[in-house]
Amino acid sequence: MLKTWSLRIIMWQSNPKCWCVLEFGKNKQCTIVQRSFRRIHHTNKLSYKSILEWCNNFIERKGHSGCPGVPENVIERVRDNYLRSPKKSKRRCSQKLQLLQRTVCKILCKCLRFTPDKLQLVHQLYCKFYLIVQELMENYPDLLSKIIFSDEAPFHLSGKMNKHSVRIWGTQRNEFERKSPKVNVFCAVTERAVYEPFFFEGLSITGSTVALMFAG
Structure with missing residues (x-):
């Protein structure tokens, strides 16, 4: 007792x-x-x-604590909305269905078990590629010293940047002009050396451009 x-x-x-x-x-x-x-x-x-x-x-609520559950008809509305347009943002969905944004987020994550995924483009690798690389490694022990890892990136003078990876929050919408002046930056690294960044004003970096750069 x-x-x-x-x-x-x-x-x-x-x-x-x-x-x-x-x-x-x-x-x-x-x-x-x-x-x-x-x-x-x-x-x-x-x-x-x-x-x-x-x-x-x-x-x-059958013993469940916290906020009341979401009605089934609301869940189905959100499901149909995203099946028709998977790329739609939570903000646009909440505006269209007249729901709170946190309610849309709760339905997507907890009820529908949807996860956000960013589309990426990759090169398909074939079996022939593996055989070629294996043959090169067997015939050329110093293969690593002949490989150059390089990359390039454009920098716009107007301040424009990749809109897919950057979000700017503010009271006004930012605007940028198309085809604004830019500077292309190229950098490479090998087994023995690091090639300092090279700058190209307004020029696209091609294979011939890189060959002339290393020749000079």
Whole structure:
């Protein structure tokens, strides 16, 4: 008996609503719940309305705490919306369906189990490629010294950048001119050396451009 009473006190201290719901389920009388509440907490701040409201919420939600669940028709609306347009953002979906953005996010992540994925383009590798590389490694022990790892990047003088990886938050929409002046930067690294960045104003870097650069 003492153990049960101690457990009730612990539950009341952690969540008084749970304690009141359990007491009402046991006695079915709000008066007894109020007396027990007053005896433990020494206060009368517990009304009939609060007790009945907590019990009704517990029955309607089937014991689940937190925010109410999302209706099935709303989940289906979001599902159909993204099946027709998978690239649509959460903001546009919330505006179209007249829902809160956090509700759309909850439906996508918790209800539908959708995950955001960014499309990437990759080169397909064939079995023939593996055989060629293996043959080169066997015939040329110093193959690594003959490989050059390089990359290039354009820098626009207007401040334009890759819109797919950068988000600018502000009160005004930013605008950039098309085909603005730019500087192409090229850099390479080998087994023995690092080739310093080379700058090309307004020119696209091609194979012939790189050959002339290394020749010079």
